[in-house]
Amino acid sequence: MHELTTIKPVFAILGSGAGALGRQPPVPSAAYGASKSIIPWYGVRINAEDEWLNTFVIDPGWVQIDMGNGAAKGWGLESAPDTIEKSTSGIFELIITGTKEKIAYI
Template identity: 50%
Template sequence: MAPKIILISGAARGLGKGLVERYLAQPNHLVIAANRNPGSPASQTLSQLPVAEGSRLVVVKLDATVDTDAADAVKELREKHVIEHLDVVIANAGISSVWPAVKDVRIEDLDAHMRVNVYGVVTLYQATREMLRKAKGEPVFAPMGSSAGFITGQLPITNAAYGPSKAALHWFVVRINAEDEWLNAFALSPGWVQTELGNNGARGLGLEMAPVGLEESVDGMVKMLSRTSKEKHGGKTVAYDGDVSNLK
């Protein structure tokens, strides 16, 4: 039986590494860990993760701030690793580094968040689209969304760089799902997770740490991804605990 092929961006740490670990521990999975510096110590530790029977790891360079990196990564997968299709793409790479009010947000900070959280996802979708289309079953394209990007029911916090970037990302998720009838595109909602990024955000807002444990979030997302379908989840946001809501 052919392995299930899953590409995860931002895979060297945090949620990305957690997802890589979970999928490698399942039999018959080919896990592509895409990150901006495969030579870094964080990336190299991925090769030490336990691997189930029939599964293997491939690491490729993918910097979400470089417009051509996604296409270059796909070229490498095809030419070097002879990978011709993808079953699941999890666009996990993202940043959240400042939390200003709208009156204070700097355009350079807003642009930095848009570049990674939106443009990086769009280039990844464009680069992987044809490989997803060759999947045997219904393929999945799942970027990391966030309740910070909801237009209604906004959280009562200042977040004028990260929040707008996730709102824009949600728009693209809905649009991709509508334009590609063969593709199940939806936004994953991992919760406010105890990763470096999540805890930095929590401390920036006066909290000790984020409220959701990494294992709880990752295990929930993997479970949900094993049961997803376009009919159930396409164009929506799906939380790690299974909660489904419309993107708005």
């Protein structure tokens, strides 16, 4: 049995828009997207079934890291659009202020 506290623990899972079934990006991502598609389903199920745990699936965006910038260059862009600072501050804000009722998949 879990001990009751005033603050619910958070399980934040980093997903990817490429794994979303309803809003797939218009880029070739069959292998990558398929590997990410279980994450939203799993996170939403945990959030619904475990009342004591706030579970969020967070899409960090198209971030300016090696993988993101490499993909951007493949599409003729200089870099991915989202800075690391923008992505991490957004993730932090969601984890701090998000609730089970307001957020399941971002």
